[in-house]
Amino acid sequence: xxxxxxxxxxxxxxxxxxxxxxxxxxxxxxxxxxxxxxxxxxxxxxxxxxxxxxxxxxxxxxxxxxxxxxxxxxxxxxxxxxxxxxxxxxxxxxxxxxxxxxxxxxxxxxxxxxxxxxxxxxxxxxxxxxxxxxxxxxxxxxxxxxxxxxxxxxxxxxxxxxxxxxxxxxxxxxxxxxxxxxxxxxxxxxxxxxxxxxxxxxxxxxxxxxxxxxxxxxxxxxxxxxxxxxxxxxxxxxxxxxxxxxxxxxxxxxxxxxxxxxxxxxxxxxxxxxxxxxxxxxxxxxxxxxxxxxxxxxxxxxxxxxxxxxxxxxxxxxxxxxxxxxxxxxxxxxxxxxxxxxxxxxxxxxxxxxxxxxxxxxxxxxxxxxxxxxxxxxxxxxxxxxxxxxxxxxxxxxxxxxxxxxxxxxxxxxxxxxxxxxxxxxxxxxxxxxxxxxxxxxxxxxxxxxxxxxxxxxxxxxxxxxxxxxxxxxxxxxxxxxxxxxxxxxxxxxxxxxxxxxxxxxxxxxxxxxxxxxxxxxxxxxxxxxxxxxxxxxxxxxxxxxxxxxxxxxxxxxxxxxxxxxxxxxxxxxxxxxxxxxxxxxxxxxxxxxxxxxxxxxxxxxxxxxxxxxxxxxxxxxxxxxxxxxxxxxxxxxxxxxxxxxxxxxxxxxxxxxxxxxxxxxxxxxxxxxxxxxxxxxxxxxxxxxxxxxxxxxxxxxxxxxxxxxxxxxxxxxxxxxxxxxxxxxxxxxxxx
Amino acid sequence: xxxxxxxxxxxxxxxxxxxxxxxxxxxxxxxxxxxxxxxxxxxxxxxxxxxxxxxxxxxxxxxxxxxxxxxxxxxxxxxxxxxxxxxxxxxxxxxxxxxxxxxxxxxxxxxxxxxxxxxxxxxxxxxxxxxxxxxxxxxxxxxxxxxxxxxxxxxxxxxx
Ligand code: FES
Ligand code: FES
Numbered sequence: 080x081x082x083x084x085x086x087x088x089x090x091x092x093x094x095x096x097x098x099x100x101x102x103x104x105x106x107x108x109x110x111x112x113x114x115x116x117x118x119x120x121x122x123x124x125x126x127x128x129x130x131x132x133x134x135x136x137x138x139x140x141x142x143x144x145x146x147x148x149x150x151x152x153x154x155x156x157x158x159x160x161x162x163x164x165x166x167x168x169x170x171x172x173x174x175x176x177x178x179x180x181x182x183x184x185x186x187x188x189x190x191x192x193x194x195x196x197x198x199x200x201x202x203x204x205x206x207x208x209x210x211x212x213x214x215x216x217x218x219x220x221x222x223x224x225x226x227x228x229x230x231x232x233x234x235x236x237x238x239x240x241x242x243x244x245x246x247x248x249x250x251x252x253x254x255x256x257x258x259x260x261x262x263x264x265x266x267x268x269x270x271x272x273x274x275x276x277x278x279x280x281x282x283x284x285x286x287x288x289x290x291x292x293x294x295x296x297x298x299x300x301x302x303x304x305x306x307x308x309x310x311x312x313x314x315x316x317x318x319x320x321x322x323x324x325x326x327x328x329x330x331x332x333x334x335x336x337x338x339x340x341x342x343x344x345x346x347x348x349x350x351x352x353x354x355x356x357x358x359x360x361x362x363x364x365x366x367x368x369x370x371x372x373x374x375x376x377x378x379x380x381x382x383x384x385x386x387x388x389x390x391x392x393x394x395x396x397x398x399x400x401x402x403x404x405x406x407x408x409x410x411x412x413x414x415x416x417x418x419x420x421x422x423x424x425x426x427x428x429x430x431x432x433x434x435x436x437x438x439x440x441x442x443x444x445x446x447x448x449x450x451x452x453x454x455x456x457x458x459x460x461x462x463x464x465x466x467x468x469x470x471x472x473x474x475x476x477x478x479x480x481x482x483x484x485x486x487x488x489x490x491x492x493x494x495x496x497x498x499x500x501x502x503x504x505x506x507x508x509x510x511x512x513x514x515x516x517x518x519x520x521x522x523x524x525x526x527x528x529x530x531x532x533x534x535x536x537x538x539x540x541x542x543x544x545x546x547x548x549x550x551x552x553x554x555x556x557x558x559x560x561x562x563x564x565x566x567x568x569x570x571x572x573x574x575x576x577x578x579x580x581x582x583x584x585x586x587x588x589x590x591x592x593x594x595x596x597x598x599x600x601x602x603x604x605x606x607x608x609x610x611x612x613x614x615x616x617x618x619x620x621x622x623x624x625x626x627x628x629x630x631x632x633x634x635x636x637x638x639x640x641x642x643x644x645x646x647x648x649x650x651x652x653x654x655x656x657x658x659x660x661x662x663x664x665x666x667x668x669x670x671x672x673x674x675x676x677x678x679x680x681x682x683x684x685x686x687x688x689x690x691x692x693x694x695x696x697x698x699x700x701x702x703x704x705x706x707x708x709x710x711x712x713x714x715x716x717x718x719x720x721x722x723x724x725x726x727x728x729x730x731x732x733x734x735x736x737x738x739x740x741x742x743x744x745x746x747x748x749x750x751x752x753x754x755x756x757x758x759x760x761x762x763x764x765x766x767x768x769x770x771x772x773x774x775x776x777x778x779x780x781x782x783x784x785x786x787x788x789x790x791x792x793x794x795x796x797x798x799x800x801x802x803x804x805x806x807x808x809x810x811x812x813x814x815x816x
Numbered sequence: 817x818x819x820x821x822x823x824x825x826x827x828x829x830x831x832x833x834x835x836x837x838x839x840x841x842x843x844x845x846x847x848x849x850x851x852x853x854x855x856x857x858x859x860x861x862x863x864x865x866x867x868x869x870x871x872x873x874x875x876x877x878x879x880x881x882x883x884x885x886x887x888x889x890x891x892x893x894x895x896x897x898x899x900x901x902x903x904x905x906x907x908x909x910x911x912x913x914x915x916x917x918x919x920x921x922x923x924x925x926x927x928x929x930x931x932x933x934x935x936x937x938x939x940x941x942x943x944x945x946x947x948x949x950x951x952x953x954x955x956x957x958x959x960x961x962x963x964x965x966x967x968x969x970x971x972x973x974x975x976x
Contacts, residue, residue, distance in 0.1 A: 089909050096917030097905040097924060099852020099892030106851035193846055194837040266856045266864055266952045267918040315854070315918025316952050348857040545916030545953045715912045715958060722954030747861040747950060754947040758956045 083557040084776070087711035088564055091550040092313070092543065101313045104285040105270035105345055113142060115334055115344035116196040117327065118186040118203050119353065120178045123212035123419040123740025127176040127185060127205060135188060135202040140195030144203065145334060146186035147173045153329060156298035164294035165323045167356055168390035168422035171299065172326035178207060179388045180419050181741040182353020187330050189338065212419035212740040216385045217362065223383065223414035226393050236401055238467070239408035244377035248368025252445055256365065256437035256806045259732040261358040263426050264752060267315020268351055271328045272343045273335035280332055281308045287317040288581035289540050293574040295324040296332050311572040314544040318723070319425035320355040321544070322583045327354065352745035356424025357733060359384045359394050363437040373451045373459045379410040380434070386415055390422030399434030402675060403515050405462040419740050425583055427723055428783035431516055432790070436808060439512035439791030444804065453511055453795070454481050454490065465673030473672035473772040476703035477513065480679040480766065484511070484701040487762060488681040497802035505685040508800025512791035514702065516585055516784040518674030518773055523590035524577035524662040527556055527598040529606055531649040531656070533631045535560055538570045541579035541591045546782055547712030548587055552595050554708060555776070559599035561628040577660055585780025588708055593774045594663045601659025603628055609657065610648050617641050665774070672772045676779045678702035680721065682792040686800040691815035693797060695725060699762045702784055705770035706777035713781055717763045720785020726753045727786065728793035729809050821885045825850065826894025834881050841865045843881035844891060852892035852921045856950070863949035866922040866929070867891050873929025892921035895928065904928060904966050913962035915953035923949045927963045937971050939964050
């Protein structure tokens with residue numbers, strides 16, 4: 080058995096994607112379509128006095144302009160992650176005159192053509208009463224609040240006695256690390272096409288959460304949930320900004336219901352910088368006490384970050400210090416400042432990516448101070464059990480990751496002295512860092528249908544944003560049904576399929592995978608039951624235990640020559656299909672193990688000693704994420720995470736104008752993301768050992784771990800090359816001058 | 817203002833009556849419903865909208881449709897023929913040169929244009945010549961090897 084799970088087969092949706100046939104939200108076209116283009120505020124704080132749309136309405140083809148003056152009431156939808164109904168920001172759009180940030184929705188132009196809508200949008204004049212916006216968190220610390228809890232866990236985190244351990248420590252270190260606002264910038268801008276037939280609302284969306292979108296839209300419009308359907312077959316990347324439900328989805332829905340015509344609301348690239356979340360900036364002060372031998376006895380991780388005036392969000396950077404190493408005395412503290420910027424949201428490895436930049440940089444600093452090899456320092460502080468809960472790891476292979484990575488990278492040849500290694504006239508720098516992401520999972524469900532033509536279909540209301548869900552779902556079903564994957568079709572991205580969680584927290588495989596497995600087993604069981612009750616079957620009255628599926632046949636375990644195809648059994652019994660459906664919930668009550676993925680990343684940089692240009696030369700990443708479902712797509716995903724980490728390390732930063740509060744670089748020429756020429760050779764390897772307790776497949780997730788640790792590994796390599804420690808991302812050359 | 821324009825899209829003549837403001841990208845997507853060509857930025861910064869105009873790669877969001885009057889346009893829909901994948905498409909598939917797939921049509925069409933341009937015959941040239949096509953999923957190493965496989969096989973065929 081066990082040969083489809085893990086196999087590096089080609090991406091199931093690959094042919095549709097390389098031929099341009101895959102339909103993303105904006106690709107849906109309908110007769111009689113209306114185009115909707117948002118009008119956004121250019122002011123960051125104040126009140127709308129008047130919106131003058133008279134010129135805009137003169138543009139031929141413009142139908143109407145929705146503003147707070149003529150938009151009916153939305154009903155407050157529940158904003159509760161646990162009940163699968165979470166809005167990106169609490170405030171409902173176009174309901175009042177208050178402006179909380181530049182880039183907030185003030186209206187939507189509805190027109191017959193895209194060109195008319197876009198031209199009209201430019202002609203809308205908004206008169207506002209402006210107030211000075213609050214834009215800098217450091218200057219407004221007096222207004223900060225301390226969150227009381229993070230996902231149900233009380234804050235602040237106090238373990239042992241930090242003050243005492245710190246005062247007694249032989250070595251003390253305190254540094255501040257800062258990370259800027261970053262934007263997800265998936266290549267596909269969000270789009271929402273709403274079709275209303277007088278009773279049912281269908282939305283073609285770009286979302287990481289079809290069930291959540293359905294729930295929010297239904298509740299906000301007071302429609303029964305079963306009358307709302309979300310289709311999101313293909314998502315052009317999300318990375319978190321398509322997780323929660325943002326205002327454009329409500330606006331397209333409302334417009335379609337009002338106009339009684341299909342409405343296509345398209346966000347443009349600049350809209351993605353204010354209306355769909357961002358990773359907030361952090362200012363992290365880390366205070367560390369250690370022994371001369373490198374055992375860390377005390378650590379305080381104090382994070383200052385921000386949210387908006389219309390949404391709650393916490394970038395949980397301190398989680399890195401809480402969950403990775405054996406720090407007996409720990410304090411994790413947060414202060415959050417409300418700013419007149421859009422509402423932040425999850426961005427790939429929220430908390431861990433920013434927190435590990437700080438923590439893994441600090442450990443590197445300590446390694447130089449103590450003259451201990453950075454890998455050895457990490458091993459000295461290795462947590463044998465989960466440091467917060469004290470539970471044993473279900474499986475932890477961090478040591479193997481470090482060892483394999485070091486070997487692949489050639490770490491033993493490193494001269495630890497900064498600036499000592501050269502390549503030609505360039506300074507060579509080698510740095511490493513640990514990667515980490517907790518193992519999350521949620522209840523998930525799936526349905527598997529065996530069809531008379533010897534094929535099967537798998538359905539789940541989950542999503543594939545390039546993460547490989549289409550592919551892995553069919554591999555799991557293939558394994559159980561013993562059908563080749565090409566005989567199985569995966570269906571997802573439709574809220575009417577069995578419910579599944581948000582594609583976030585790296586939990587899709589761990590939540591939906593076991594449900595697919597169980598559903599396939601049930602479907603197979605039904606097939607076996609049908610056969611043994613069927614007088615015309617070879618297996619009539621046999622014991623189910625004697626039968627098994629093999630290559631699309633049911634066979635006798637002891638005599639494989641006695642076989643019937645799945646199709647024969649169905650056709651003889653006049654069955655259009657046989658199905659199994661499963662709902663799998665993680666067993667929470669008896670928390671016996673701690674689940675976490677680990678990894679190690681190694682980076683080589685070349686820095687020009689005079690020009691200070693930084694060139695990333697190669698990277699190695701080793702990850703322990705449990706069982707790998709598809710080696711090919713998994714490798715791609717891990718590399719993709721590391722590349723986003725390279726962006727975080729060297730390029731990405733959203734810049735706000737400190738007078739107006741507007742984003743200065745709200746486009747892809749000025750907000751830099753890595754391009755092909757920036758990317759060196761990246762060598763990725765997985766430990767690929769099933770997690771024995773996390774779920775039936777042994778799989779944890781790997782969407783996020785790839786980005787964690789990357790920025791620190793590169794920062795540490797830059798220090799090794801130059802002797803200059805950059806504690807403020809991104810690491811740009813002027814900081815080295 | 818509307819203009820009548822004739823485009824030759826994927827070998828088929830298309831007579832259209834177009835808004836002067838319509839970009840080639842919007843005309844392809846919203847009027848001809850050839851939605852394989854994607855919009856990532858609408859301002860020439862991402863390459864998602866790459867098509868071949870008279871055989872040369874362009875960002876179709878920067879071309880007004882009326883300017884393409886009388887020209888040939890190749891979009892991703894015109895790359896495979898008779899249901900057979902073009903070798904480059906096959907190579908993207910086998911190297912997994914895609915994740916979300918949104919940049920993919922632009923990458924493939926851009927690569928087709930690239931292979932006909934006078935670049936150095938090296939993998940480094942692929943890296944540079946393809947840097948106008950952004951991929952946020954970070955499929956770059958796989959995209960590079962997918963194109964490199966085709967580039968080197970063309971080179972071999974030419975030298976043998
Ligand atoms: S959409 Fe044309 S370059 Fe981005
Ligand atoms: S594959 Fe997603 S942007 Fe390139």
